[in-house]
Amino acid sequence: MLFKIAWKNVWRSRGRSLVVIGSIVVGIWALLFGTGFMNGFLVGYMANIINNDISNIQIHNPEFKKDYDVKYYIKDGKEKAAAVRTWQGVRGATTRTIVSGMISSPKKAAGVQIRGIDLTNEAIVTHLDSLVAEGTYFVGINRNPIIIGSKLAENLGVKVRSKVVLTFNDGEGNITAGAFRVVGIVKSSSIPISELYAYTRQSDLTRLLGIGDKVHEIAVVTDPQADEQAIVTKYNTTYPGDQAQTWRETAPELAVMDEMYGSMLYVLMTIIMIALVFGIVNTMLMAVLERFRELGMLMAVGMNKLRVFVMILVETIFLGLVGAPIGLFVGWSTLKYYAINGVDLSKYSEGLESFGYSSILHPYIDNSVYFIVTIGVVVTAVIGALYPAWKAVKLKPVEALHKL
Amino acid sequence: MSVIKAENITKTYKETAVPVHALNGINLEVQEGEFTAIVGPSGCGKTTLLNILGGLDHPSTGTVEVAGTNITDMKDSKLIDFRLQTIGFVFQAYNLIPVLTNKENVEFIMLLQKRSKAERDKRAMELLEQMGIADKANQRPSELSGGQQQRVAVARALASKPKFILADEPTANLDSVSTANLLDMMARMNQEQNATFVFSTHDQRVIDKAKRIVTLEDGKIVSDETRN
Incomplete structure (x- = not known):
């Protein structure tokens, strides 16, 4: 019943919950598309250089x-x-x-x-x-x-x-x-x-x-x-007078970009999740504050602090669980569409090409990103719920019951 | 057998510039099956006394024993569980959970006590029937009148099979008909099930129904009258 109450509480203020769910959807979409877009840029750029110029x-x-x-x-x-x-x-x-x-x-x-x-x-x-x-x-x-x-x-x-x-x-x-x-x-x-x-x-x-x-x-x-490094090692062992190098050594700036992409996902995710945390904290804090009396009653009649804490936490996670699949779907659909059709950046093609980028960009993300984002949203929801839940358990029933 | 035993209770609020002595040496013993009204003018300490008897607040001095257990210095976390198992509460503003049905509101307290679903269902429906609102079981509190909501609150208080029920101004928000109905209901519970009720009130209609009337003035008991 705790979960039932939590679920019903989510829809108590429908408009407010929808705003939070909407922000989760937009946040996830932006995260997926932003990551895919950047990845498309980098992967395209690196592929061009490796395939047409420096080789593996x-x-x-x-x-x-x-x-x-x-x-x-x-x-x-x-x-x-x-x-x-x-x-x-x-x-x-x-x-x-x-x-x-x-x-x-x-x-x-x-x-x-x-x-x-x-x-x-x-x-x-x-x-x-x-x-x-x-x-x-x-x-x-x-x-x-x-x-x-x-x-x-x-x-x-x-x-x-x-x-x-x-x-x-x-x-x-x-x-x-x-x-x-x-x-x-x-x-x-x-x-x-x-x-x-x-x-x-x-x-x-x-x-x-x-x-x-x-x-x-x-x-x-x-x-x-193929394992490029293994081939390099084999060559250098077979012909010790020469020097074989992978593209990571030949073009270290590309290797840095490759590593940067990995960390960029987490940077972008952190920025978006921090924004989401504030939204969630704000909403849940309002939800707690306007239910002071009810929460006081629950503790007065015997609902222990752990249960109150879990209830607020579950309410927040429910918000995340409603928003996350929608955001993932919208993000996945957008990426799928542009992966096939490409994002036409020909308006800026001269500028892009002068930096070695292609004017048609195909966003792409690894499947693992969807998993990382899902975990990120749940973690964000939990972090966002901590302060409001803490506020709730710090209530003194005798004071809360007499709040107007 | 006494369910409440309070000795030399004082309560002083020091948060204000001038300390407020809300209770000054209260001695009170309530026996099982009593239907007691604590009366007195506003600010005489009725709610403070009820809060202390119900383990919602701690006295500044003195001891409180509830159902044989000294709760005076009991930790808050233990008090929550103690209240769950021992005391039923009825509040002036009903304080039902608006997102649950009336039956679920009654069941909820039993869920916290970890009773089986079958037992919860059975007892919740029994209590709603006894309160005359079984037909409203699947409605939300907002669909009921104030009197009906307070009956749900009484059913909720009884659901946990408490040693006694504390009711803080239970009729303050009710019209005369609802008040009469609610009082009849509680009096019947008291007679038929030997349920112990302790009210704080200044409602004459409640006072008229009470078997024992404890009058407070300036934080002291000035009279304690038992009626037959």
Whole structure:
């Protein structure tokens, strides 16, 4: 009957209870959608960078990344890449010859990282072919074709089939140059791809560099469930002279973002739950204060303090239990809808893309978030009920009975 | 057998600038089956005395024994349980739980005593029948008149099978017909079931029905009259 009284008390002041339930619904919805939205941003951003640029694992000569000097190549890089391709959990591996240099058009010049790529394996690892927005993926121009990003093309004022000149130091430190013709322009929200890289055939670049078929980087893409760290450990054990690193080491800022997302959920949840706690405390305190006399009577006739405390607590939990499923459902439905249709942020696409974000956002949350939120609401309801319940048990029946 | 034994009870309220001596050396013994009215003008200490006899308040000095147990210095947590098992209360403002039906209001006290559902059902209906409001069992208190609500309150007080019932101005909010009905009902309970009632009142109609009249003035008993 205690539960029955508590349940009926919830509906005693219908309007007030509905306001609290409404705030719980809105709070949960905001929490789920906010988390999904942020997650969509981050997951999309990270996926873009990992899938199109840095890959899951990168392998270099340990000295190479200090100043990107062409002399620090991976010994037998192509053979090693071929071996890695056969490992369990590896979906693809590609080799790159890399050199820093200048790209010039008749109008302008810019600093770039020139990447001599293995066309077939690069397409498997970074899907570079799918990013080509204009022109082709190294088809149609036989002599020194080059692919550049859309921003770089815009900066240089070049189009497909325009001629550009690459200038860089060769393997012996001499300045060398080569004329290339733009075969394709790639469009990506990744800033390096869009602005900083110039892709050539590996053979064209190594010929100009005069370093044979040497490579400076092996990029490895793994299966989604594969243990990247285990593959890195295996590589470093098998080829101790090289340095293999997961994306967490290659791009520590992404690892920080990944961790930040985890804690962001709790930050957001704490903020929303604190707001909810105040709403609940306010409502339940009013409910207790206007029932002073009744509570005094209950204690006078023999209802002990624990029961009074539990009754107030249960009333509050009931409020949460009514609001939580509705909030979860509304939040789930909204996320489901936008996960399929995406949130169109094209109005802000220029700004977003300049930061490497996609203009169509697909909110996403892990199922465990629903569970965490449910627990969070119950905990919030309990915390919100503590003060009013404490107020109730501190009542002296003899005083409460004579309150007007 | 005495159900209440109060000796040299005093009560002083010190919260005010000038201490108020509400009770000054009260000695009172109530026997089982009595129908006692505590009367006197407003502010004479009737409610204070009832609160102390009912274990809702502690005396400043003196001792209170209820059903053979000294409750003078009993801890509040123990007093709650003691009240549940020993004392029935009827309040001036009825104080029923508005969200429960009348039957549930009567049952509620037995639920706190952890009685079985079958027993609760049976006794609640019996008591409502004795009070003449069995047909209102499934209605809410707000659907009843003041007199009917007070009868539910009496049924609730009797439901716990208390040693005695304390009623603080039970007819203060009732019209004359309701008062007469309620008093008849309580007198019948007293006669048929030997239920002990102690009222505080200044209602002459209640005083006329009482078998014993204890008169208070300025916190002292000035007369104690028993009628046949």
